[in-house]
Amino acid sequence: MISVEEAKRLILENTHVLDPVEVNLEESLGLVLAEDITSPLDLPAFTNSAMDGYALRSYDTEGAHEGFPAFLRIMGIIKAGDTANYELKNGEAIKVMTGAPVPPGADAVVMVEHTEVQEETLVVKKEIKPGENIRYKGEEIRRGDVALLKGTVITPASIGFLTELNVKRVRVYRKPKISLVVTGEELLAPDEEPKPGKIRDTNSVTLKFALSREPTEVISVDRVRDRKSAIEEKVERALRESDVVVVTGGVSTGDYDYVREVLESLGVRSIFWKVLQKPGGPLFFGRKDLTTVFGLPGNPASTLVCFYEYVLPSIRIMLGKNNKFPVEVDALVSEEIRKKADNKTHFLRGYIQGDGKHLHVKLAGPQGSHMLRSFALSNCLIVVPPDVTYLAPGSPVKVHLLPEVFL
Template sequence: MISVTEAFSVLNQLTFSLKEKEVSLWEAHNHVLAETLYSPINMPPFRQSNMDGFALCLHDSLEYEIIGEVKAGDENQILLKLGQAVKIFTGAAVPDSAQAVIQIEKVSVTGNQLQLQEDVVAETNVRPLGSQIKQNDMALEKGAFLNPATIGFLAGLGFTQVKVYQKPTVAIVVTGNELVPPGQSLPYGKVYESNAIMLQTALCNAHYDEVKVYQVNDDFENTKSTLATAMAESDVVLVSGGISVGDYDFVGKALETLEVETLFYKVSQKPGKPLLVGKKDEKLIFALPGNPAASLTCFYIHVLPTLQRFSGREAAYGSKNTLALAHDYEVNNSRDQFLKATISGEAVTILPHQDSSMLDSFALANALVYLPNGNYQKYQGDKVAVYPI
């Protein structure tokens, strides 16, 4: 058994052969950019009004003659002489012969005569050409995560396709004779299977959509053949259950037979002690505990950062966030703990029902609190490490 810190170190040393693909901007959403992009245009591509008002060819009087208007999208250039103005709308091109824009609330209009309420200085309410980004300047650096804002930014520069890193495909293999699909009658001694949909939705929430689900009973040959299929068809395999040392836990033996290299087995943490991580060629295998809360904890702490790194993202193992504990808490454990909790404001509250089989408190949690092993007291206001989820 290794420590949590040692497990993080092993995972952090994994290297991945990242694959690139060219996709449309729509498909690029939630991917990592695999190339550095430079702006093909100035943005804005013309001097732009940031107000509804009047564009002015400045002179020494507060009175101007209105000679026309410019709407957003108009392509015609109006030539203004000293003391002339055009009505202009937000986003429209400011004529080169105009030096400033005054907002409509600060003028009065009589016919084609414009009266200003105050002096205006040059460049007032005018967005300069290329003020957001200039042509050939770097728009986005390789490694940027493409969220809605970055997608919109690239579309505004005229991009339609970009190169991104492919995200790994994932398989979920659920084991256990005791499992019954939800919706069926529940015989004595059986439980409803929940881990598959739980892990699948956790993956979907983290933007991993290519997921296959397999279910296998507690049988060695079936376990081995299903794992072989999952490994052949996916980059990362998450196994739920069957990794402990019971008579009917066949996952470890099956992985060994399939020549999967064990990177580590069992971590000194609670919940999630019987976690196995293995590798074969470019395939990664996470054998997770069967207890639902333990399985989901291992997903957030160990699996998700690894998937992010496999996708080209920067990801850290271990929490960099600390918050004040909202109450006293006594620690009495020989293993490091990841405790279901809720963040409210600048404080965090540890929830009841921390058993590895219980999801009711996980359903309310928006964080995990990390507490190192030992016998000690934490007091209200003490800072603790927090993993938002």
């Protein structure tokens, strides 16, 4: 058995970013840029008004104030979408809307709030500085500048920004293709009525939706009984077609735990098996050629702990993401926590919240590896180190935030 730290080191060493592909911008959300993007144009494309007001020559307002305003002749109006054809002269102003082009000759915009209109005359009640309330052409980015760097995760804002730049396709690291194989003689489809000795399969459901948090392509979900031939058939196909194969159940040492035997027969190289942790100790990690293979314990809570701590980081590496492992924060425990002196790292389902000064965390419920309810109520995993058996209220502890958490 190896430590949690060693297991994560081996995953880092044996997982690699996937090859880049070119995709439509609309299909790139959550993916990572495989190259810099250079701006093909200036942004803004033209000098425009930052707000509703009047374009003018700033020196025409020199010394102006409430008791001694400047008087300018209003020459018309320019709306957003119009073209600014008129060149402003001394003593003139043009009404402009937010986003409207600033006419030639103007070097500032006075806000409506600082003006008064008397027939065709604009009364300006304050001195306006050059450049005030103007968005200059290219002030956000100039043609030829780097718009987004290689390694940037594409967000909704990224897509909006690149749309402004008229970028239609981007080169990104491709989505990993993932196959799920859920094993267990006792498992029924989620929509089946349980029979004596049977339970509904939740692992395929929770993993599929957990995977949906990242840009992945789940290409198959198979549920198989504890039969070597059945497991081998599904896993063999998954190895041919997938970047990642995740098998749940059958990875321990029980009489019907055939998964490791099957993986070995199919040429999967074992990198590690069994981690000094609870839950999820009988975790398997291996590779066949370019395919990464995880064997997760079958109990639902064990499956999810191993997914968040190991499988998801591996997928993030393949996607080219910098933040691979769960976000770790410091918190104070709100209640005492006890664990056995088993020299294992315990990942406890917890609920974390702040009081304005500190983060506090408590257990989300019973911690049985078969129990999903406490996972459903949790927003973090409390990490209790191997050498710790007791945490008194107020003790500091490391906490791993689940991807769904909002503090």
